[in-house]
Amino acid sequence: MEFKEATLEERHMYYKKEWKIKDLPDFLIDSLKYREFCFDHDGNGPKDRYETFNSVRDFERFMKIKAPYAAYSSISYYKKPGKRENWMKAEIVFDIDAKDLKVRRCDCTPGNICEICLGDAKELALTIIDSLRSNFDLKNIFLVYSGRGYHIRVLDEEALYIEDRSKIFDYVTASHVPKDLFMLHGYPEVFRRMFAFTFSRIKDIRSKEILKNRDEIIKRLLDRRIDFLDCVGESTKRRILKNVAEINAGLADGKVTIDTKRILRLPSSLHSKVSMICKLVKNWESFDPLKEAVPKFRT
Template structure:
């Protein structure tokens, strides 16, 4: 992994403010180190300071806590952790709502591919363009889910930009909400996704369910059902950096969201060496690249392009 980006991540975490659950001592923490494909799991911390001290010495490419609450979160056997409840979450991916422009190319020779891999070098990198317009549609879905949770289930939720290509709707659960098993969560999934028009237990007596909602022109929501029904899911920590974009996992207020460099915690510029020739959408900017010709970019765009596989960051200027 690029040393410049590793140092920038380290600097960020040395001064960052993470949004952690009030009962963090009951949560499992996990991270993916730079240059590794595997996660370090079964970590437990009693305070934010303890966590930050750890991650400034073990720089995370991705950083998580568990939606589940455990008696012994540091136990390395899931059965020994002692599950005592879990929060409720929904994952909305813009890729599932829009049809993003995608290009596959060989990172060695820069050839645009029609096959799964370069015939000469046996490698392939795929880049999908995510636009602000597409993310706005995903946010509309998140807002719809938030409204349904509040109106039909009396559950308060928060919306977070995932840091990459979508949004999370998150309910901090206690009581009966936390103790729902996967089947009970599946009932909520079926209701919100429009698969079931019957009232869910706890809904208002005069609630028309999805029959009434669809009559009003509300579109069916699109989200990853497996995330919602999983009672032991890992959650990206708000305030952390997404390792596939360099952008912050950030709370979204209403529909006030812009897919631009304001989501990036870094300042300055960088020299970027493209691995492919073409024009690409990077956040809210169109950038023309010629393979092998260095270009000067805002550091946020350079990091985003690097983490998407388009080239290398060679020099950083604050």
């Protein structure tokens, strides 16, 4: 599928005929009056900032009349959202953009996306969600298709007040090599899963022996076998593990996670740059953005 920029006419068509307020997730509707909303009206960035809405009706009217090029909301809750004052709490979020993936199965050039790398982005998102659930016991997690990737939005009440989020990011993205790679659970298990994701997609592997045995290497590590990389020396093994950890650290945008005052693209809004709908994903496993997030003016 070719990703084309939406025209002004197409934007108005989408917001007038297709967009519905009920497509806005409940977690945003319920906190509407505590959120800052931001809008890009011409494709030059969200310069319309500090917008607030006291009612769903007001918000619905605004969206249908303005048909914004892009719409965003704060991940933070404020007592005075119009001034971004009196911060209350904020979602923990992870931003995975398919166009920026450091490793991918496809041959897309940087900045471009296709069905394959969108699939890679979803697999990465689900891997991170699994780690958030199993290691932090977080349950109130939402997955949103952002138009060119995925946002993970964590709304467990106890998590909303955490201000230093860098350690959580490093943990679930497996940004460091664990001291004990073979412990059954905890961080070593997270690292092994992320190693499998990343190592399976690295393209600049020069060793023919590693390339030939790549699938077996991954299988052995997931099975916690010490001989998972017995085809290379110890120093090479350490270098490979370090390289994978460094790639892992850049698979999601860490700046987004640690910034408690971030704005995120609004679910249900149109990503006009690529003419795709930013959408709350209900069935994580089966969701296909090229079938479920395409506006009607493209079909």
